[in-house]
Amino acid sequence: MQDTLLTSRFGRVVSWVQIVSLITAALLPAIIITSRADALQVEQRSIEISTSEAGATADYDISFDVPDTGTENIGSFRVEFCDNDPLPGETCTYTAVGDDVPDLSTASLSGSPTFNGVAINDTGETSESYDFALASTTDPTGDTTFAVTLTGVVNPANTTDGDNNNTFYARVYVYSDTGFTTEIHNGGVAMSTAEQITVTARVQERLEFCVGDTDANSANNCSDVSGNDVDLGVLTPAAANYASVNPSTDTQIGHARLSTNAFNGATIQYYATEMQVSGATCSGTDFTDQCLNEKTVSAATIASSSSTEEWGMAVTSLVDDGTVAGDELTVAANYDNAYHIVTAASTLLASSTSIVDNEQLELDFGATAHTITPTGIYSSTLTFVATGTF
Amino acid sequence: MQRAIVSRLTAIATLLSLLSFFVLPTHAADLTQRSVAPASSEPLVATEYTVEFDLPGSSTLGSISVLFCGNSPLPEEPCTPPIGLDASGAGLITQSGETGFSIDGSSTANHIILSRTPAVTTATTLSYEFNNIVSPQTANQSYYVRLATYASIDATGSVIDDGSVALSTAQQLNVSLYVPPYLEFCVGVSIVGQDCTSANGNQVNVGALSPDATATGFSKFLAATNASGGYTVQVAGTTMASGNNVITRLNSPASSQPGSKQFGINLRGNTSPSVGLEPSGPGTAQPNPKYNQLNNFAFTSGDTVANAPTSNDKVTFTASYIANVDDELPPGRYSTTLTYICTGSF
Secondary structure, three states: OHHHHHHHHHHHHHHHHHHHHHHHHHHHHHHHHHHHHHOEEOEEEEEEEOOOEOOOEEEEEEEEEEOOOOOOOEEEEEEEEEOOOOOOOOOOOOOOEOOOEOEOOOOEEOOOOEEOOEEEEEEEEEOOEEEEEEEEEEOOOOOEEEEEEEEEEEOOOOOOOOOOOOEEEEEEEEEOOOOOOOEEEEEEEEEEOEOOOOOOOOOOOOEEEEEEOEEOOOOOOHHHEEOOEEEEEEOOOOOEEEHHHOOOOOOOOEEEEEEEOOOOOEEEEEEEOOOEEOOOOOOOOOOOOOEOOEOOOOEOOOOOOOOOOEEEEEEEEEEEOOOOOOOOOEEOHHHEOOEEOOOOOOEEEEEEOOOEEEEEEEEEEEEEOOOOOOOEEEEEEEEEEEEEOO | OHHHHHHHHHHHHHHHHHHHHHHOOOOOEEOEEEEEEEOOOOOOOEEEEEEEEEOOOOOEEEEEEEEEEOOOOOOOOOOOOOOOOEOOOOEEEEEEOOOOOEEOOOOEOOEEEEEEEEEEOOOOEEEEEEEEEEOOOOOOOEEEEEEEEEOOOOOOOOEEEEEEEEEEOOOOEEEEEEEOOOEEEEEEOEOOOOOHHHOEOOOOOOOOOEOOEOEEEEEEEEEEEOOOOOEEEEEEOOOOEEOOEEOOEOOOOEEOOOOOOEEEEEOOOOOOOOOOOOOEOOOOOEEOHHHOOOOEEEOOOOOEEEEEOOOEEEEEEEEEEEEEOOOOOOOOOOEOOOEEEEEEOO
């Protein structure tokens, strides 16, 4: 009987314990869930960094919406940067500030932001975190956006792991007081530095140069420059013939076109052989040696005199077919709308100090014969050389 | 034992890899102010080429590569030799900046390798002139030269610095003209300023003939030619006559003798009688000796009165005429027509 009683009382106790345990077990999740529900996640959270370059100084635009839960005050905010995860409340780990989490030591709050009309103060950084305290607590009547910009943040340099494509995290905490004591909301944000892409291109050296007696003007390049004979026609004393005024059925003049990306400039030089009858031996300024004398003194015209014998070349115009405004080539003064010729040596005709964007020298030739200039077919070959300095 | 060998090899390999990291350049720098200037742009002609460039910094220099390509200046592209270009006979004729180079035997038709004992560079601007390089065969066409410097003596191994240039052949321009055979000749009573366009008149009136005085007159002619054999001026005609009455011509030069029948000419500025002018003008032609005697006159039809042995500039001659008569010459109008003929010998 005693055993039965004991057994019966003990059984009741056990039964009650079991009931309480079951009830507790049943309610515990609800208690826990209720507790977690108090620390609501901030929404629309983001941290936009102005550059993802590792080690670069950047602006961090921090933004999130603080939910309105009724009568809760909002007093301060904290942003904590971690390398391990974005989970608020978890232990924040990193190798070193500035290595795998941003260096906030040179950061500062930009402008004078407010939250629900209350000034947000820059409370400064503490190693991996940055604090913002409101001037006073405030109780928003609805979800309110917290938005600030931190300038002078130095991105993680990723020195330790050597990988610039490095993810790091920020944890956002909202406190109901201005002293960062009572956490009421939080959230996590993931960011990453990124490898910069270096795009390289090489513009190859280019120099297009052509000489001809005909420019078909069908294309503003060398493709329509052709021919190589300029005929000055039949010379008679006391009259000068010019290629440009069609002294014969040949209406051609000379064209020398240059286009180059030689950054340090280019030159066009020429070398002319004597204007002579084939096989003649030229002798100075003699009129009877079957060689026309050179026009040694530059002048706007070829002399029209039966007592003069000379020939020369002039650059009568510079055609700019390029897209770069203005002429890059400068014609040597002796040839700039003036007739002159040198047969003794290679001579500068035009030059530039930079690239030459598709320009063409129009070359005129003129000659006059002395009364006693021997009859014959006279010719000179001019070789033009363009040299770019790259 | 094997573990020890493996360990040592690993250590050596590690050391070598570290050394290569520090010693071998990872990227060649650009040669600056680089240019290649051919003396002539004429296709397929052997000419001189001057190669110039600046070194970006000091380095050990043992060889320089000068590679001619027809397709591209980019060193990473395969090089297609320009058609016709031939540098196999090139010679290094001048060098400045870094010197001591000679053309390496491994050079080819489109690749010149300059080689020397490697030495640290001290110069900035380097210049090398080559001769006997045959330019590409097509006119008005771009081609390229790739330049590179090496520490090695044969342009092998890592490039220290490099850079390319573009250049172009060009069509030569032939300027031609024709100087035709030229002979300028005019006759007149007056010619001013060695200018045939001013020639005027063809009547010479010697006035009234008298046994007491010599009748005189003159005309002019101008001649010039580019005939290499010069020119001759002949006179053709008859002596002065009036019907069957003639004034005897002077067959050979003689002085004027009033009272004798004489007709003659010369090309001088005479004093007795005072008639005529000396030849004038830039040319050097002279009267024929028969008509070049002061105060002596003669006339034979067909005679050469003036000549130039070579091409000759303008000379204006004054032909002086004298006529003397005796007492027996019948009155009348005496005249003659003289024709001057200039012939060039081209």
